[in-house]
Amino acid sequence: MRTLPEPVVRHWDFPRGIASVALLLRFGAQHGLSRDVLLDGSDLTADQLADPAAEINAHQELAVVRNLAAHRPLAGVAAGRNYHATTFGVLGHAFLSAATVQDAVDVALRYLDLSFTFTAPTAVLDGDRLVLALNPGALPEDVRPFLVERDLAAIHTVIGELVTGEVPVLSVDLAHPEPPDTRDHEAVFGLRPRFATGRDRSVVDASLLLRALPLASPEATALSERQCEDLATRRRRRPGVAGEVRRVLELSERFEETMPVVARALGISPRTLRRRLTEAGTSYQALLDEVRAERATVLLPGASVEQVAAQLGFAEAASFIHAFRRWYGTTPAHYVRSRGTSGV
Structure with missing residues (x-):
């Protein structure tokens, strides 16, 4: 299991x-x-x-x-x-x-x-x-x-x-x-x-x-998940302070920005940023994880685990693999193989 x-x-x-x-x-x-x-x-x-x-x-x-x-x-x-x-x-x-x-x-x-x-x-x-x-x-x-x-x-x-x-x-x-x-x-x-x-x-x-499901269909699953991914990608560019934080993070090359750095880029104090994110029902770490998780799936097909880990700001590959398993319930290698792409 x-x-x-x-x-x-x-x-x-x-x-x-x-x-x-x-x-x-x-x-x-x-x-x-x-x-x-x-x-x-x-x-x-x-x-x-x-x-x-x-x-x-x-x-x-x-x-x-x-x-x-x-x-x-x-x-x-x-x-x-x-x-x-x-x-x-x-x-x-x-x-x-x-x-x-x-x-x-x-x-x-x-x-x-x-x-x-x-x-x-x-x-x-x-x-x-x-x-x-x-x-x-x-x-x-x-x-x-x-x-x-x-x-x-x-x-x-x-x-x-x-x-x-x-x-x-x-x-x-x-x-x-x-x-x-x-x-x-x-x-x-x-x-x-x-x-x-x-x-x-x-x-x-x-x-x-x-339990096996009676309407299981690999082809329908593949199509549905592709549609889910397309819809989620569009919706996740949401407005508001959470969307502003995401946009700053999405422009990051190696995710080295801390919350104070992002707050300064938005022209507010870290305390105000933390409060507004709490009011929106989220947090800086949750948004960072969202953006990292999305970026990982973009980078993996053409790069090794070590390269992706470094690109996402992880100190070592093991930390990235652990995070990826939390995000997607599987390893980066299995994720790539399941999609029939090279890399890792």
């Missing part, structure tokens, strides 16, 4: 498609909430809502979530059950065509910023257990419980669709207090969660990762 990659982002402030907002509007209508109520403060236009290819910023979706949670604070799990693999567009097609659950999880983590998550999920193998943990720490308090439940329910709903059967859930822990009714939780997770535990996670039997 391979190790799992780290998620490509650890924040929620990334551009996203309109599909999630459209789903939430339909869900809200089923619960008696008008479109005007749900769209209040989102600045979403009729043209955006009518365009299935429209892209919006995370704060616009968050405004819709806030309006929905204000009127239906206990509906997070019920909303999450409406997120299917097809809701995620090309990323969902990559899930469906994957060979195994582990391959689907891998692509989800590598292209997490093509999803609609707000809770920075991670997947970690712990012996014979797979721990799916959420980190909602950067979210406003008023939407945190709703989004934790929505995101975790969506993850389990999609996994259940992929395996067309029961997901072997061992436990579910949620940080917020227990609601009056847990029937939706039990329907999605197959058991009653533990509440007020101080953490948000589910634990499943790791054997789930080895």
Whole structure:
């Protein structure tokens, strides 16, 4: 069983498609909430809502979530059950065509910023257990419980669709207090969660990762992943302070810039830069990792591991290999071989 990659982002402030907002509007209508109520403060236009290819910023979706949670604070799990693999567009097609659950999880983590998550999920193998943990720490308090439940329910709903059967859930822990009714939780997770535990996670039997998926197709996987990569590359050039930091780093030749150097290039103090990145749900190190990870895949086909490590600012090749495994769940050599290119 391979190790799992780290998620490509650890924040929620990334551009996203309109599909999630459209789903939430339909869900809200089923619960008696008008479109005007749900769209209040989102600045979403009729043209955006009518365009299935429209892209919006995370704060616009968050405004819709806030309006929905204000009127239906206990509906997070019920909303999450409406997120299917097809809701995620090309990323969902990559899930469906994957060979195994582990391959689907891998692509989800590598292209997490093509999803609609707000809770920075991670997947970690712990012996014979797979721990799916959420980190909602950067979210406003008023939407945190709703989004934790929505995101975790969506993850389990999609996994259940992929395996067309029961997901072997061992436990579910949620940080917020227990609601009056847990029937939706039990329907999605197959058991009653533990509440007020101080953490948000589910634990499943790791054997789930080895399950073959019924719609597996190497050709469809290759096409879907290429489309994911193209879309992610475009979206990751996002506006705002995070985008400005990325642009500075992308111009770097050997990534020798420290955060104070980047802050000076942006005309602000390191303290202000750190605060603004925190408010955006990210950090300097997370952005540095994103840019390094992208640059690595560009450099590897034509250079050795040692050369790429030096180009990315790593002191030694071993450190780069370790980082690459975190990013992509495999070694640079295997990554290159799997794509049929030379180098390494």
